[in-house]
Amino acid sequence: MRVYPVPDGVVIRWGEYQNEIHLERSVHTPFNFVHLADVTGRTYYKDEEPVLETFPNLVWYRLVDGEGRVLEEEQSVNLDDPLLKEVVRRAEVFLKEAGGRPIAILSLRVGGRKCPRCYDENLKKPTDPRCPVCFGTGWEGGYFEPVLVYGRKQGPRQRGRNQTEPIIQIQNSFVFLLPSIFPVSPRDVLVDMQEGGLYRATRVVEHTLYSAVLYQEVYSVRLHPQAPEYQMDFSSLQKDLRERAIRPNKLYDVQWWL
Numbered sequence: 001m002r003v004y005p006v007p008d009g010v011v012i013r014w015g016e017y018q019n020e021i022h023l024e025r026s027v028h029t030p031f032n033f034v035h036l037a038d039v040t041g042r043t044y045y046k047d048e049e050p051v052l053e054t055f056p057n058l059v060w061y062r063l064v065d066g067e068g069r070v071l072e073e074e075q076s077v078n079l080d081d082p083l084l085k086e087v088v089r090r091a092e093v094f095l096k097e098a099g100g101r102p103i104a105i106l107s108l109r110v111g112g113r114k115c116p117r118c119y120d121e122n123l124k125k126p127t128d129p130r131c132p133v134c135f136g137t138g139w140e141g142g143y144f145e146p147v148l149v150y151g152r153k154q155g156p157r158q159r160g161r162n163q164t165e166p167i168i169q170i171q172n173s174f175v176f177l178l179p180s181i182f183p184v185s186p187r188d189v190l191v192d193m194q195e196g197g198l199y200r201a202t203r204v205v206e207h208t209l210y211s212a213v214l215y216q217e218v219y220s221v222r223l224h225p226q227a228p229e230y231q232m233d234f235s236s237l238q239k240d241l242r243e244r245a246i247r248p249n250k251l252y253d254v255q256w257w258l
């Protein structure tokens, strides 16, 4: 388990579990664990409830299964470092204001309820790769509710900054630079809300500073137009984007961290 600060809270990450899992938090001592959330099928949680009455490094998180058995545990450190939070916040602002575009992140479900439509109990796998219920994942729903961030998208030609390296063009491969507020895992899906198009994350590189993740570099491939994920409804996200007022941008000078 890993815990790191983001401007509006704390991100907690763990491994993949197929069965029911819950996240718990304890303050002051590691003996007062209180239920935070049912995180079944998830691999991360953003804790936005501040801990006011204690030192921020006296917070423990743990992951338990349906019977309360502890799966993973972590004491948080340096969560309230104002400078670190500011650096992470600036990275987020930079990714938005320096040519950032709206990107929706669809977190893949890695556990929970098996797909009632196509999961075969005998074969122990989903049987319809284009299933509209699980999108071929085998888990009901396939993905969690999309979240919106602003990030940069680079095509294969823009990838090599080092002039001496040959540019190897890989068809349909793109790199997204995204803020760290919502972690991306390989197999998650990214939606380019500006140009359209869905992308499958293949590799995620985290750029870190001390315990914090400044931003994530997500290598991805464009999903085939026949992929079932294109059947998802993104109208609420489009509405959300339209309703956000367009405000004049102030371009931050943050070359010091690039």
Ligand SMILES: [Zn+2]
Pocket: 115, 116, 117, 118, 119, 126, 128, 131, 132, 133, 134, 135, 136, 137, 138
């Ligand atoms: Zn299915």
